[in-house]
Amino acid sequence: xxxxxxxxxxxxxxxxxxxxxxxxxxxxxxxxxxxxxxxxxxxxxxxxxxxxxxxxxxxxxxxxxxxxxxxxxxxxxxxxxxxxxxxxxxxxxxxxxxxxxxxxxxxxxxxxxxxxxxxxxxxxxxxxx
Amino acid sequence: xxxxxxxxxxxxxxxxxxxxxxxxxxxxxxxxxxxxxxxxxxxxxxxxxxxxxxxxxxxxxxxxxxxxxxxxxxxxxxxxxxxxxxxxxxxxxxxxxxxxxxxxxxxxxxxxxxxxxxxxxxxxxxxxx
DNA sequence: ATAGCGAGCGTTATATTGTAACGCAATAAC
DNA sequence: GTTATTGCGTTACAATATAACGCTCGCTAT
Numbered sequence: 001x002x003x004x005x006x007x008x009x010x011x012x013x014x015x016x017x018x019x020x021x022x023x024x025x026x027x028x029x030x031x032x033x034x035x036x037x038x039x040x041x042x043x044x045x046x047x048x049x050x051x052x053x054x055x056x057x058x059x060x061x062x063x064x065x066x067x068x069x070x071x072x073x074x075x076x077x078x079x080x081x082x083x084x085x086x087x088x089x090x091x092x093x094x095x096x097x098x099x100x101x102x103x104x105x106x107x108x109x110x111x112x113x114x115x116x117x118x119x120x121x122x123x124x125x126x127x128x129x
Numbered sequence: 130x131x132x133x134x135x136x137x138x139x140x141x142x143x144x145x146x147x148x149x150x151x152x153x154x155x156x157x158x159x160x161x162x163x164x165x166x167x168x169x170x171x172x173x174x175x176x177x178x179x180x181x182x183x184x185x186x187x188x189x190x191x192x193x194x195x196x197x198x199x200x201x202x203x204x205x206x207x208x209x210x211x212x213x214x215x216x217x218x219x220x221x222x223x224x225x226x227x228x229x230x231x232x233x234x235x236x237x238x239x240x241x242x243x244x245x246x247x248x249x250x251x252x253x254x255x256x257x258x
Numbered sequence: 259a260t261a262g263c264g265a266g267c268g269t270t271a272t273a274t275t276g277t278a279a280c281g282c283a284a285t286a287a288c
Numbered sequence: 289g290t291t292a293t294t295g296c297g298t299t300a301c302a303a304t305a306t307a308a309c310g311c312t313c314g315c316t317a318t
Contacts, residue, residue, distance in 0.1 A: 006266065026303070039269065044305065049266090060189040061246050063275095063304060080231075082240050093234060101226040102209075102249070109220065110254030111211050117190050117248040120231070125239030135295065154275070168298065173276065178295090192275060192304095260318090267312075275304065283296070288289100 005049075011035050012046040013067065016056055021088045022064035059083065059090065061119045066090055078102065080118035086127040134178075140164050141175040142196065145185055150217045151193035188212065188219065190248045195219055207231065209247035215256040 005013065015031050016023060023031075029043045037043060047065055050056040054074050056067050059081060066081075070092050073079055077099035082091040095102075095118060106113055134142065144160050145152060152160075158172045166172060176194055179185040183203050185196050188210060195210075199221050202208055206228035211220040224231075224247060235242055 008267080024304075026305095036268095040305070041307090042266095042268070045266070060248070080234075082234075082238070082242075084240075085243065091238065091240075093238075095230070097233075098227050098230040101224070101230060104226075105209075105211075105222060106249070106251075109211070109222075110257065111213075111220075111249065111251055112257055113211075113249045113251040114214065115250040117246060117250070119189070119246040120235070120240065120242045121244040121246075122235075122240055122242040124241075128239065128241060137296080165297095169276070170278090171295095171297070174295070260316105262317090263315085265313090265315105267310105269309085269311105271307085273304100273306065275302100277302070278300085280298085280300105281296105282298105283294105285292100285294075287292070 006046075008037065008042055009046045009049055011037065012043060013050055013055055016050075016065060016067040019067070022059050022062055022066040022083075022090055024064050028065070057081070057092070059119060060117050061121060066092075068092070070094065078116045078118060080120065082120040082122065082124070084124035084127055085121055086123055089124055089126075091124070135175075137166065137171055138175045138178055140166065141172060142179055142184055145179075145194060145196040148196070151188050151191055151195040151212075151219055153193050157194070186210070186221070188248060189246050190250060195221075197221070199223065207245045207247060209249065211249040211251065211253070213253035213256055214250055215252055218253055218255075220253070 011032050012028055015028050025040065025043050025047060029037055029040060047056065051058055054068060056065050057079065058065055062083065076094035076096065078095040080093045080095045080098065082093065098118065102116065140161050141157055144157050154169065154172050154176060158166055158169060176185065180187060183197060185194050186208065187194050191212065205223040205225065207224040209222045209224045209227065211222065227247065231245065
């Protein structure tokens, strides 16, 4: 049972959910000026909470954030992202099989993973034409 | 046959090679003040070149750079990194098998990959004790 | 009830990371 | 030798992120 979101957290999540692509923290801030969001820490605190609860993801290679679209994302071992350099579209995928290979490496090397980042940069099918 | 590196490129590569962990662009700059490096663009331009030639890697989740330690890194399909949150140590690994799973996904989805980022954050064996 | 705790808020200021743009110098290509 | 390319040094700035302070609110253990 996750607790209800606060006003700021809801504003940030809604903005990300409505966006059709990843947004930077500062563009979220700009979008929410009229809603009372005034300064970066307010956005970053909301983002931090939403990240912790898994409602959004951070794209490390873009310094940007995106709402999670996978209803049962948390049940997947790892999540990957394919980012199109041309149109900016981002696809989220569940790395069921990849996870197994990673787990093997972790076991072999005694590494205890807390967070996994998988990001593919390239050209999506529609943009390839 | 790679071309010879310039003075600045050599300085940056040497700094990264001597470091026992990832360095930020600005800490490289600080290390090289005495060698004549004065401003960020000089460092960033050297980093850009070294990245392109595969002599160093960028750790997206750290905004930091590290010298490549894998002699035949370029021959591997994808490279992954395991980053210890405790000691800061970074292990580079070749994702031979992972690459296959990724390729399957790419083929299924018609996505043309240009660059792959795989980074594991966690605790390394020595730090687990 | 109430005192304390934790989480979040609003704010100011600052730290960190990365680029744009200029003119010049060295090098490589023809 | 002229011409393209690449890199250099510099100034200025943009973009991303955090520190720190004091305040409010809701919870909960005494």
